[in-house]
Amino acid sequence: xxxxxxYLKTLEKELQxxxxxxxxxxxxxxxxxxxxxxxxxxxxxxxxxxxxxxxNLLGYVIDLTEDEVGAIILGDYTSIAAGDKARALGYTLSVxxxxxxxxxxxxxxxxxxxxxxxxxxxxxxPVEKIAAGVVKRQPVNVPLQTGIKAIDALIPIGRxxxxxxxxxxxxxxxxxxxDTILNQKGEDVVCIYCAIGQKNxxxxxxxxxxxxxxxxxxxxxxxxxxxxxxxxQYLAPYTASAIGEYFMDRGHDVLVVYDDLTKxxxxxxxxxxxxxxxxxxxxxxxxxxxxxxxxLERACRIDKKYGGGxxxxxxxxxxxxxxxxxxxxxxxxxxxxxxxxxxxxxxxxGIRPAINVxxxxxxxxxxxxxxxxxxxxxxxxxDLAQYRxxxxxxxxxxxxxxxxxxxxxxxxKVTQILKQKKNKPLSxxxxxxxxxxxxxxxxxxxxxxxxxxxETKLLETLKLKGKKWLExxxxxxxxxxxxxxxxxxxxxxx
Amino acid sequence: xxxxxKLKKDLKSFLLENIQKEQNRVHxxxxxxxxxxxxxxxxxxxxxxxxxxxxxxxxxxxxxxIIIKIGSRTVDLSLSGSxxxxxxxxxxxx
Numbered sequence: 128x129x130x131x132x133x134y135l136k137t138l139e140k141e142l143q144x145x146x147x148x149x150x151x152x153x154x155x156x157x158x159x160x161x162x163x164x165x166x167x168x169x170x171x172x173x174x175x176x177x178x179x180x181x182x183n184l185l186g187y188v189i190d191l192t193e194d195e196v197g198a199i200i201l202g203d204y205t206s207i208a209a210g211d212k213a214r215a216l217g218y219t220l221s222v223x224x225x226x227x228x229x230x231x232x233x234x235x236x237x238x239x240x241x242x243x244x245x246x247x248x249x250x251x252x253p254v255e256k257i258a259a260g261v262v263k264r265q266p267v268n269v270p271l272q273t274g275i276k277a278i279d280a281l282i283p284i285g286r287x288x289x290x291x292x293x294x295x296x297x298x299x300x301x302x303x304x305x306d307t308i309l310n311q312k313g314e315d316v317v318c319i320y321c322a323i324g325q326k327n328x329x330x331x332x333x334x335x336x337x338x339x340x341x342x343x344x345x346x347x348x349x350x351x352x353x354x355x356x357x358x359x360q361y362l363a364p365y366t367a368s369a370i371g372e373y374f375m376d377r378g379h380d381v382l383v384v385y386d387d388l389t390k391x392x393x394x395x396x397x398x399x400x401x402x403x404x405x406x407x408x409x410x411x412x413x414x415x416x417x418x419x420x421x422x423l424e425r426a427c428r429i430d431k432k433y434g435g436g437x438x439x440x441x442x443x444x445x446x447x448x449x450x451x452x453x454x455x456x457x458x459x460x461x462x463x464x465x466x467x468x469x470x471x472x473x474x475x476x477g478i479r480p481a482i483n484v485x486x487x488x489x490x491x492x493x494x495x496x497x498x499x500x501x502x503x504x505x506x507x508x509x510d511l512a513q514y515r516x517x518x519x520x521x522x523x524x525x526x527x528x529x530x531x532x533x534x535x536x537x538x539x540k541v542t543q544i545l546k547q548k549k550n551k552p553l554s555x556x557x558x559x560x561x562x563x564x565x566x567x568x569x570x571x572x573x574x575x576x577x578x579x580x581x582e583t584k585l586l587e588t589l590k591l592k593g594k595k596w597l598e599x600x601x602x603x604x605x606x607x608x609x610x611x612x613x614x615x616x617x618x619x620x621x
Numbered sequence: 622x623x624x625x626x627k628l629k630k631d632l633k634s635f636l637l638e639n640i641q642k643e644q645n646r647v648h649x650x651x652x653x654x655x656x657x658x659x660x661x662x663x664x665x666x667x668x669x670x671x672x673x674x675x676x677x678x679x680x681x682x683x684x685x686x687i688i689i690k691i692g693s694r695t696v697d698l699s700l701s702g703s704x705x706x707x708x709x710x711x712x713x714x715x
Contacts, residue, residue, distance in 0.1 A: 153695040168693040181705070183712055214695070 152215035154178070154196060159207050162356040163401045166196045166213055175255060177216045180207055185236075187220055187358065190402050197402045199358035201236055221251035222366050224373035229317070232334055232348040235362040240350055241334075252369040254362060258424040265430040267464075270495040271382065271439050274310030274552020275303060277480055277545040280504040280562055281511070282467055282487045285495030286316075286380050287428025287437035291459055293444045293451070294469030298481050300443045302549045303467065304384040305333060307441065309340050310552035311382060317374045318346040319383045321367035324360050324390030327352045336550070353390075360394035368425045368438070375429065375436035383426070387443035388419060392455045409454045419455075420462050451486075465489035478546060484511055497604040499559045506566040507541060514538020533571075540570040543578040556600035557586055560593075560614055563606070569618055584621055593617050647675040648690040652683050652699075663687075 154168030164186060172178065178186045178198055184206065190197025200207065201220075222237035225248035232241040235254075239245060267285035284290045292300045308318040320337075322330045330350050337343045347370060351363035364385045371381040385391070392415055399412035407413050419442075426440035444459050449470065451460070460466055465488045474481035496504065513534050521527060521535060544565045547553070553561075561582055564570060573581050589597055596613055600606055647670050649655070649663070655677060664672045670691065686699035 148696060148698065150691075150694045150696045152693055153690075154693060170693040183709055 152217075154213050154215075156180075156207060156209050156211040156213060157195070159204065159209060160401045161397070162204050162358050163197060163199055163398060164204070164207060166198065167194070169196045169213070169215055172196055172215045175219045177218060177220055178213045179216055180211055180213050182206070185216075185220075186213065187362075189398075190404075199361065199398060200356065201358055201362070202356075204356060220254045220362070222254060222369055223248040224250050224252045224370055228347050228370060229345060230343045230347070232330075232350060233366075234355070235349060235351050235359050235366040237366070250373065252373050254365045254369050256369065256372065256425065258421070259427050259429060263427075263429055263433045265428050267428055267491045267495050269380075269428075269437075270492070270497055270500075271307075271316070271380075272310055272314070272555055273303070273307040274554070274558075275306055275480060276547055276553060276558050276562065277482050277484070278303070278467065279496075279500060279555070279558055280507055280545075281484055282465065282482070282489040283492035283496040283500070283504075284439065284441075284489060285428075285492045286439050287426065288465070288489070288491055288495075289423045289426045289440040289442065289463040290489060290492070291442050291444060291463040291466040292469070293446060293456060293460070293466050294481070295446055295449055295471050298469035298471055298474045299479060299549070300445070300469055301329075301333070301386055303469075303480055304386060304441050304443060305336065306550060306552050308337065308346060308382065308384065309342050309550060311345065312340070312342060314380075316345065316380045316382050317371070318342070319349060319367045319371055319381065320346060321349040321364050321383060321385050323351055323363045323385065323387060324353050324394060325350070325386060327354065340550070357394040357397045360391060361398060364388070364391055364422050368422060371438045372425065375438050376434060378434050378436045380436065381438045383438060383440050385422075385440065385442040387445050388459060389445045389455055392418065411454060415455070416458050416462075419459055423459075423462050464491045478542065479549070480547060482545075484545075485515060497555060499555065499600055499604050499606040500562075502606055503559055503562040503566050507562055510534075510537050510541050510566070514541065536571055537568070539575055540573070540578060541565050543575050544570065544582065546579075553586075554597070554601055555604065556597040557589065559600055559606055560589055560597075561585060563611065563614060564618055567615075581621070585618065588617055588621060592620075642674065644692050645671065646691070647672060648678065649675055650678045650680045650683060650688040650690070650699075652679070652681055652685050654679055655687075663689075 152169050152171050154166040156164050157167045158165040169178065172188055174188060174191055176188045178188060180186060185201045186198035187201060188196055188198045223246050225246065227246060231239060231243065231246065233246065234240050237246055267287045269286045271284045271286045273279055273284060278284065292303055294300050308320065311318055320333065330348065330352060334348055337346050349363055349367040349370065351359040367383050367385065371383045374381045392411060395415060395418055396411050400406060400410065404412045423440055423442060426438045428437040429435055442459060442463065444456050446453065446456055468483045468486040469481045470483045473483060514537065517531055517534050518538065521531065544561060564585065570578060570581065596610065600610065667689070683699040683701045688699050688702070689696040
């Protein structure tokens with residue numbers, strides 16, 4: 128009875144409620160352009176504020192001139208006509224974030240794209256946020272295993288790093304990013320794949336691939352496809368970053384892939400040109416550097432005192448004809464902590480992943496490399512560098528001395544061993560075992576075309592007889608002399 | 622002929638004041654012509670507004686109630702406004 132009484136009381140109160148008198152900021156649409164509207168009125172509106180048109184259509188203020196307001200439309204702009212009313216909502220764009228996002232495909236506003244239920248959450252994160260400051264940060268010192276031999280050995284990536292993946296179309300940029308996501312299984316890393324201006328068919332294939340490998344449980348896909356408005360494409364990476372920040376604030380390590388920022392820059396260029404902002408080089412607006420720097424600066428590793436957690440960013444840039452000195456590539460190269468450069472020539476020569484080891488660097492990842500990997504990778508780097516020097520030189524020389532031949536042979540074997548099939552990431556111990564064999568000259572006697580077979584055999588033997596060894600290395604991440612001897616025994620048995 | 626600079630200044634401030642007044646002018650939209658008693662009630666309720674220069678318009682499409690506009694600020698007390706708010710709420714619940 129008491130409950131009913133209480134309920135009646137609240138009902139009564141609700142019915143007695145007089146209409147609240149609130150004043151709103153309003154404006155009238157004066158121009159509608161491609162995804163952008165210009166409004167009159169809205170004198171008190173702030174930059175970045177949301178405005179609402181009829182039927183729940185939202186706009187995002189990104190241009191304030193003396194007597195006009197420019198806003199991008201989040202959704203279908205074709206239903207807006209000149210003369211429509213708009214009202215300011217008084218808050219900035221935020222997305223709903225919660226643990227239920229894992230395994231979902233969402234658009235840049237956090238609405239589901241996978242036909243499942245709406246993401247319900249009381250927590251909202253602002254899409255645009257200033258990155259964590261100096262005090263809160265901590266240097267990168269924990270590795271993020273990509274599962275790709277060439278990267279983990281030569282261009283190691285640490286948690287909280289920003290590593291650019293750059294290359295022409297069809298050189299396997301997305302494959303590297305996706306393989307890295309697949310390798311995070313059981314690592315407590317939340318992975319976010321942000322597709323910007325991609326084909327919907329490609330994104331669907333990636334979602335399917337993640338599901339097939341059981342990677343969807345810890346992954347989120349944010350998609351603004353080529354058919355979405357440029358406003359959505361512009362917002363997508365910031366949304367992905369906001370979702371990443373939610374998990375980071377809860378102490379998780381997060382990996383965000385931005386695929387790709389070239390199209391993001393295109394989208395921003397289109398918006399800026401429609402808003403009649405002055406165009407600069409290649410018709411990009413003046414703040415195109417800040418566009419990416421403020422996004423990638425949000426990748427960080429938070430100090431333990433402030434809750435730990437990190438965001439690792441893998442931005443992808445597509446070059447034209449391997450041109451690294453174009454505007455956007457140079458910008459993003461200078462923003463990031465290193466780059467993985469993929470080449471068409473290498474790809475066509477069958478070296479996959481087609482990483483140009485000479486031009487690829489990782490500026491902070493070295494500190495994060497595990498001891499086990501460091502022990503084998505040092506020698507590898509040296510071998511490859513010597514090989515590169517000699518390979519070009521030896522083409523003109525017919526007679527080579529023994530020493531040179533040895534280097535050439537070793538280099539060819541190492542190059543061969545760094546090849547890896549796609550969607551087959553290897554664990555740390557597996558990588559270490561193969562690279563150790565290469566660095567200790569066990570491959571020198573094996574013909575190049577049989578290296579692949581040797582690798583498969585070694586991995587199989589390890590799985591059968593060396594299970595303990597694998598587990599030990601994976602757990603301790605250190606390889607001492609005793610481990611080396613054990614591995615040597617196994618290799619000799621082959 | 623030279624214009625007195627003081628005159629110039631005065632003219633400028635007069636025009637500025639006019640623009641300001643125009644911006645702060647109260648516009649009232651109602652579904653029917655408002656009687657003087659209704660206007661008085663409005664004046665009492667929103668005593669902080671300047672009612673001496675108020676503009677009154679009639680717009681049948683708001684069904685009932687009034688909409689008050691001062692510059693870009695709007696106070697929507699109309700039936701059509703409440704209905705559209707309701708339809709938005711219903712849409713969000715769905």
